[in-house]
Structures are given as C-alpha cells and as structure tokens.
Amino acid sequence: MPPSIIPPSTPQQHSHTSLRRIPKKPRNILQNPQQRPTIKWTPLNTGKSELYLPLTFPTGQTFRWKQTGPLQYTGSIGSNLVSLKQLENDDVGYFFHNEGFASGEAEAGLFDFLNMGISLSELWDGFRACDERFCELAEYLEGARVLRQDPLECLIQFVCSSNNNIQRITKMVDFISSKGRILGSVEGFDFFEFPTLDRLALVSEAELREAGFGYRARYIVGTVAALQAKPGGGVNWLASLRKLDLQEAIDALCSLPGVGPKVAACIALFSLDQHHAIPVDTHVWQIATRYIIPELAGTRLTPKICNRVADAFVSKYGKYAGWAQTLLFIAELPSQKALFPSSFWSSEERGSGKLENEKSRGKLNTD
Numbered sequence: 009m010p011p012s013i014i015p016p017s018t019p020q021q022h023s024h025t026s027l028r029r030i031p032k033k034p035r036n037i038l039q040n041p042q043q044r045p046t047i048k049w050t051p052l053n054t055g056k057s058e059l060y061l062p063l064t065f066p067t068g069q070t071f072r073w074k075q076t077g078p079l080q081y082t083g084s085i086g087s088n089l090v091s092l093k094q095l096e097n098d099d100v101g102y103f104f105h106n107e108g109f110a111s112g113e114a115e116a117g118l119f120d121f122l123n124m125g126i127s128l129s130e131l132w133d134g135f136r137a138c139d140e141r142f143c144e145l146a147e148y149l150e151g152a153r154v155l156r157q158d159p160l161e162c163l164i165q166f167v168c169s170s171n172n173n174i175q176r177i178t179k180m181v182d183f184i185s186s187k188g189r190i191l192g193s194v195e196g197f198d199f200f201e202f203p204t205l206d207r208l209a210l211v212s213e214a215e216l217r218e219a220g221f222g223y224r225a226r227y228i229v230g231t232v233a234a235l236q237a238k239p240g241g242g243v244n245w246l247a248s249l250r251k252l253d254l255q256e257a258i259d260a261l262c263s264l265p266g267v268g269p270k271v272a273a274c275i276a277l278f279s280l281d282q283h284h285a286i287p288v289d290t291h292v293w294q295i296a297t298r299y300i301i302p303e304l305a306g307t308r309l310t311p312k313i314c315n316r317v318a319d320a321f322v323s324k325y326g327k328y329a330g331w332a333q334t335l336l337f338i339a340e341l342p343s344q345k346a347l348f349p350s351s352f353w354s355s356e357e358r359g360s361g362k363l364e365n366e367k368s369r370g371k372l373n374t375d
C-alpha cells in the first residue's frame with residue numbers, strides 16, 4: 009500500500025484508532041461551524057512560487073500540522089497556535105488563534121519556521137538551469153518549501169517515522185504531542201505545544217508500547233534520556249548542531265537511539281539549517297539511479313553507496329541540494345503524482361516509483 013497523504017478534501021479528524029484518543033479539550037476555538045467567525049487573514053505577501061501549502065505541509069517533513077479547511081493548515085509554533093491559508097490571489101494568509109499574543113514575536117517565529125529568509129524561486133531557477141528533469145517536475149509542484157522546525161520536535165517526529173507510514177507516524181506524533189500543553193482546538197482537532205524534554209521524560213516505554221509504538225518506544229525513551237544527560241541540556245545541544253558541518257551534525261544525531269543516517273539527514277535538513285543534507289534510503293536511491301547516477305542502478309544500497317548518492321545530489325544541485333531532493337521526493341508521492349497529466353510518467357516510473365514500491369508498503373525512511 010502506498011503511503012496515504014491526507015487528501016485535501018478529507019481531513020482526518022481524531023483518527024486515533026490504535027493510539028489513545030486525546031481527551032476533550034478545555035478550550036474551543038472556531039468549533040461550532042454556525043458560529044464560526046470569519047478569519048481575517050494577514051497576508052504574508054508571498055506567492056505560490058515561494059510557498060504552496062499543500063506541497064509543504066502534508067508531504068512528509070512534518071506530521072504535526074492538520075488540514076483545517078480547503079487549502080488551510082493549522083499547527084503550533086512554540087506556544088502559538090496558527091492557521092495558514094492559500095488565498096485566492098495565491099498569497100498565503102496567517103491567523104494566530106492565541107488571545108493576547110505578542111504579534112511581533114509570534115510573526116518572527118512564523119517567518120523563521122517557514123524559512124522565509126530563503127527565496128525558493130531563486131533556488132529553483134538555479135536547479136532548473138542545471139537539470140531538465142527538475143524543470144519538468146517543477147512546473148507541477150511549484151512552492152514545495154523546506155521548513156525550519158524546532159529541532160526537538162523534528163527529532164522526535166523522525167524517530168517515529170523510521171520504517172513507518174505517514175498515517176501511523178501521524179498518530180504516534182499526535183500521541184506524543186498530547187503530552188504537551190493544550191493550546192486550543194480548530195475544526196475538531198486539538199493542538200498542543202510540543203512537550204518539553206522534562207515532560208517527555210515522564211513518558212515510560214511501557215506507556216508508549218501500550219499506545220502502539222512497538223520497538224520505537226525504546227528509542228523515544230532512550231533518545232529523551234540521552235538528551236537529558238547532555239551537559240548544558242539536550243535542547244542546547246540540539247541547537248548547537250546548527251553550527252556544525254553536516255557530517256558532524258549527522259554523526260552527533262546518529263549517536264542517539266533510533267537515529268540512523270536517513271533519519272539524521274531528515275532532521276538535519278528540516279530543522280538544523282543543513283541545506284545540503286540528503287536523506288537517502290531505497291526510495292531516494294531509486295530516484296537517483298533513474299535521473300542522476302544511472303551507473304549505480306543494480307548495486308546494493310550499502311552505507312558507501314548512500315554517501316555516493318548524497319554526493320551526487322550535492323554535485324548536481326549545490327549547497328541547497330536538500331531542497332532539490334525535496335521536490336524529487338514529493339513528486340514520487342502517489343498523492344502528488346495525481347497532479348501530473350497521465351502521459352507525464354512512463355509505465356516504469358508510474359509502477360516502480362518511490363513509495364509505490366510494493367516492497368516498501370508505503371514506509372518512509374527505510375534505512
């Protein structure tokens with residue numbers, strides 16, 4: 009089964025089946041559709057070529073944001089609860105649900121999270137100029153931006169992601185998130201501040217196992233304990249990885265339980281400013297052998313070959329190669345393939361593409 013990215017028209021509300029249901033919230037925001045106030049969106053003053061929400065939020069880099077309306081996504085950034093909407097003029101509007109929030113600080117947090125200091129359209133102009141394949145895909149997938157997430161949130165999400173599909177990862181991440189402070193509810197979804205390390209440390213392996221985490225329960229508990237043992241604190245330690253070279257950051261992350269090279273590269277790319285981190289697994293390797301290094305087709309994906317694949321991406325796309333990889337990754341998701349005319353993909357690409365491979369059963373991060 010290919011992974012299911014939640015389709016735009018069917019937001020999955022409270023889909024905690026095997027995982028414990030989140031208790032009812034104490035605070036309701038925009039809950040009753042009849043009384044729903046009209047949101048006054050503040051424009052980000054950006055366009056679709058810089059940020060297109062459906063290609064940025066439900067495509068495997070965060071599992072914490074929910075679709076709360078047509079072209080609308082809601083999530084928390086620190087202690088702020090924010091909705092984003094692609095407006096009719098292709099700009100993005102934002103709305104903070106918090107009462108009495110300090111707008112300047114909250115907005116700065118939002119721009120930081122959206123990585124707005126980096127011009128996606130300029131990067132893509134460069135990628136288009138050096139790669140015909142990128143050019144073809146980019147026509148259909150404009151605005152697939154790389155986020156700059158909080159490192160702890162990103163780390164825990166990607167420990168859950170290992171050998172797992174998007175739906176199940178989302179349930180696990182919802183369970184862990186529910187240990188944080190509740191911020192409110194939008195369209196039937198509860199939103200929480202991500203739990204602090206101290207709060208996470210109170211969650212036992214048995215509780216996670218009970219909640220359906222399987223072997224990942226031990227990794228979460230082990231990673232939290234390893235972070236707590238860092239001199240100066242785990243949050244500072246994670247933040248310090250933003251200043252390291254990519255390989256040093258990857259090595260440091262791989263010292264944590266449940267973090268292998270692919271998961272480490274995802275965390276590095278999506279939270280640590282390591283823009284040329286290339287998450288390589290069997291799926292990405294297939295993309296690479298089709299379009300970038302055909303000479304490696306038929307080889308076995310050893311750690312050495314993983315490094316060669318990553319190097320090939322960086323040689324082709326340069327310092328922001330991770331941003332280019334993101335587009336190639338998204339293009340292979342079944343939900344996004346539907347955006348292309350059927351004549352676009354060859355039968356080989358349609359049938360054996362990343363994440364549609366029967367053997368993967370829709371699993372991400374199969375390292």
Ligand SMILES: Nc1nc2[nH]c(O)nc2c(=O)[nH]1
Binds near residue numbers: 067069274287335337
């Ligand atoms: N851009 C990418 N996003 C991902 N999410 C995920 O789980 N794996 C990947 C990936 O390889 N690239």
